[in-house]
Amino acid sequence: DTAVSQTPKYLVTQMGNDKSIKCEQNLGHDTMYWYKQDSKKFLKIMFSYNNKELIINETVPNRFSPKSPDKAHLNLHINSLELGDSAVYFCASSQAAPLHTQYFGPGTRLTVL
Amino acid sequence: AQTVTQSQPEMSVQEAETVTLSCTYDTSENNYYLFWYKQPPSRQMILVIRQEAYKQQNATENRFSVNFQKAAKSFSLKISDSQLGDTAMYFCAFMRYSGGGADGLTFGKGTHLIIQP
Numbered sequence: 001d002t003a004v005s006q007t008p009k010y011l012v013t014q015m016g017n018d019k020s021i022k023c024e025q026n027l028g029h030d031t032m033y034w035y036k037q038d039s040k041k042f043l044k045i046m047f048s049y050n051n052k053e054l055i056i057n058e059t060v061p062n063r064f065s066p067k068s069p070d071k072a073h074l075n076l077h078i079n080s081l082e083l084g085d086s087a088v089y090f091c092a093s094s095q096a097a098p099l100h101t102q103y104f105g106p107g108t109r110l111t112v113l
Numbered sequence: 114a115q116t117v118t119q120s121q122p123e124m125s126v127q128e129a130e131t132v133t134l135s136c137t138y139d140t141s142e143n144n145y146y147l148f149w150y151k152q153p154p155s156r157q158m159i160l161v162i163r164q165e166a167y168k169q170q171n172a173t174e175n176r177f178s179v180n181f182q183k184a185a186k187s188f189s190l191k192i193s194d195s196q197l198g199d200t201a202m203y204f205c206a207f208m209r210y211s212g213g214g215a216d217g218l219t220f221g222k223g224t225h226l227i228i229q230p
Contacts, residue, residue, distance in 0.1 A: 033217055041152075041202060045217030056217050090158060100146060100208060100215040104158035 003027050004105040006091050012111045013081060021076045021108045023091030029103075030096050031055075032074035034066060037088040037107070049074050078110075086112045115140045115207050119221035126195055127229050133180075134190045134224045136205030146208045147181065147188045148218065153201040161203070164188065192226075200228045 004025045013019055025032065033056075034046040047066040048056035054066065063079045078085060091105040116139045126132045138147070149161040164172045164181050171179050176193045192199055202225050206218040 031215070035217070041223050043204065043218075043220040045219070048217050058217075088156060092158075094215065100210055101148070101160060101163055102208075102218060103160070104150075107156050107158075109156075 004091060004093055004103055006089075006105040006108050008108060009106060010109050010111075012113065014113055015081055015083060017081050018077070018079045019081060019110070020078070021089055021091075021110070023074045023076070023105055025072055025091075025093040025103075025105075027093055027095070027103065029093035030071065031094045032068065033092040033094070033102065034074065034076050035090040035092065035104075037090060039087070043090070047074075047076075081110075081112045083112050086110055115142070115145075115209065115219045117205050117207050117219050117221040119203075119205055119224050121224045122222070123225040123227070125227040125229060128195060128197060130195055131191065131193050132195055132226065134192075134203050134205075134226065136188045136190070136221055138186050138188065138205070138207050140186070140207065140209070142209045144210050146210065146215075147179075148206040148208065149177070149179070149190045150204045150206060150220075151199075151201045152204065152223075153198075158204075162190065195228045197228050197230060199226060201226060 007022045031050045033048045037043045049068045052068045065077045068074045088107045090107045092102040094102040145166045147164045151159045162174045180189045202223045204223045205221040209216045
């Protein structure tokens, strides 16, 4: 009965490969997010989706593409992986107003060799 | 654009002591929330406490409380009777909202809190 789940938890791959990280929430939330946490633990928003529609797209290379097949899922596809993409990626979801509190998944540690 | 500053990269206290983590933010927005999240070594991001900017009363959750000073744009977290399980990275975060929904969170760089036995 995990609220926000991500798969896989660990991902090790070679430079140049394409990979995906999946996220699912069973909280009935309308909005889902992707965050990146770098090696210094700094967290930064990448994307936000509301009801399957992209509403935030921060300055992220276009090798990163979010895909939302339905309200409960937001997957992250990364093409042509680079060394600098190594990080922990967190998915989160939030309910609509007035609370807006975001709940996070367990994170996916991506290592690019 | 909003910025969040946590000026204490690391703090260490003895078990059972009280500790205060500082956070300041900069914004021109009127409608926003502030949060403290905890990230233990398991790396899970756990919500500790939230504060609506329009509320004057400081939020409390058991041993955790905040000192929200809106005019000073300050949002500190106080942990009373600290426990070994409180050892973690603590992130202060800001979120703007409007009728169209809420933005993503803007995080500070975090404070690594170590509770010593």
